[in-house]
Amino acid sequence: MLQPATVEWQRRALREGTLSRARLARELCRRDDWRDLKGRLCTVSARKC
Numbered sequence: 001m002l003q004p005a006t007v008e009w010q011r012r013a014l015r016e017g018t019l020s021r022a023r024l025a026r027e028l029c030r031r032d033d034w035r036d037l038k039g040r041l042c043t044v045s046a047r048k049c
Contacts, residue, residue, distance in 0.1 A: 002049070006031045021047055 002010075010028060013019050019027070025046035028034065034042045 002028070003032055 006028060009031065010024070013024060013027075022043070025043040026041060028046045028049065029041035029043055034046060036042055
């Protein structure tokens with residue numbers, strides 16, 4: 001589950017439209033420390049989110 005601050009950041013970022021989908025996914029994962037068992041960012045899941 002995403003933190004409320006992350007959801008708000010995502011909404012602002014989408015409104016501004018300056019970041020690519022890949023960059024949005026990486027930043028979302030970094031903000032909430034969303035990682036798999038090997039410690040990699042879960043960018044595929046974040047893109048679906």
